[in-house]
Amino acid sequence: MKFRLSIGLSLLWYATFAQSPLHSTLQNSPLGYTLITPxxxxxxxIVFIPGFAQTADQLLQETEFEKLAYLYGITTIVVPCGRKMYADGQVVKLLNEAIIATLSDYNIAPNKVVMGGFSAGGTIALKYTQYCLKYPESYPIKPKAVFAVDSPVDLxxxxxxxxxxxxxxxxxAGVSEAYVIKALMERELGGTPTEVPVRYQELSPFTKGAKLGGEAEVLKSFPIRLYHDADIQWQLKNRRxxxxxxxxxxASEMINQLMLLGNTRAELMMTVGKGVRSNGERHPHSMSIVDEQELMIWILKHLEVDTNPSHKKASN
Structure with a gap:
């Protein structure tokens, strides 16, 4: 929900934020991406990926996250991937292009990057991070951490x-979404999980029942946070x-598997009843389930950045 910053940080934000978000084009996509930089x-x-078919502006309407990043001297790019549930070749090209351009234009080190996303964007962020760790010579960054907000981790x-x-x-709403996404996955992946199980597993950040969680093993020593609102009463009443x-x-099974593999930095961040969208609608699938200031401190820790805001309010 908007306007969830503390009063002090809100004043600091309005006193220091002098730049409108920059909208940049991508060669491989009509969507482009949005950049906010101090x-x-x-x-x-921070590479922040919106949900399925969600635009950058729609995601930013639901969060103050980019403002906090700005205050701490961190650049944010919001890269929409369109109607995608996973980091396939097309999505990887989009992310590579946006990231490479940003690193070059703003002189940011490849090892000073955190990946994150909302909904399907979080699924993509997790998978892209796995690619970076598994094939470092083929990717432009060495991520320090990854987070996902109410994201499906097992395709x-x-x-x-x-x-x-x-x-x-x-x-x-649920039935309409199911028709679209089920058909999309079958068409793009070449069939159902029963027909092409290997394809589903290789694009999935985690696979229940697979040895070592499938691709989850890549994150066995990596900082990861999965955010979820466990409001089962809302789900039963409104969606059955x-x-x-x-x-x-x-998600809980993925974190459990990572902990069994020895990952002491794998966290399931759970709330109950905190999901509210910017229009006031109560919904667990919302960015408001995240304590954004606390998440920012976590990010700064892994980027090895001072947790005191870098832009001070100008004195009169």
Whole structure:
């Protein structure tokens, strides 16, 4: 929800933020990306990816995150990936282009980057981070940490959920989404998870039942946060969904698998009842489930940046 900054930081923001977001084009996409950068040399970069079909402006309407990053001297790029649920070749090209341009234009070191995203954007951020760690010679950055906000982490599980939504035929919004995404996944991935299981697993940040969590093993020593609102009462009342239908179920299993692999920096960040959108609508699938100031401190820690805001309010 907007206007969730503390009064002190809000005043500091309005006193120091003198730049409108910059909208940049991408060769491979009509969407482009949005950049917010502080004056002078940036101390790091946050790559923030919106949800399925969500624009940069729509995501920024739901968060103060880019403002906090600005205050701490961090550049943010918001890179929409369109109607995508995973980091396939097309998405990787978009992210590479936006990241390479930003690192070059603002002289940011490749090892001063944190990846993050909302909904499907978080799924993409997780997978892109895995690519960077697994194939460092082929990617432009060496991420320091990754976070995802109410993101589906297991593509096989999200496909099964879509099937259940279509079978229930209860929520108009849920059924409509399920028709679109199920058909899209079958078309782009070449079939169902039963027909092409390897394709689903290789694009999924985590695969339940696979040895070592499938691709999750790549993150066995990496800082990762998964944010979820476990408001089961809202889901039951408004969508007729159980925990099996919520993103938090596979996410908790992914974090558990990483902890079993020895990852002491894998965290499930859970709230209950805090999901509210900027229009006032109560919904667990919202950016407001994140304590943005606390998340920013976590990011600064991994970027090795001072947690005191770098831009002070001008004295009169």
């Amino acid at each position: 004056p002078g040399t940036a101390k790091g970069l 096989k599980e999200i496909y099964s959920y879509m099937e259940r939504e279509l079978e229930k035929q209860y929520s108009e 969904r159980s925990f099996y239908d919520m993103n938090i179920a596979p």
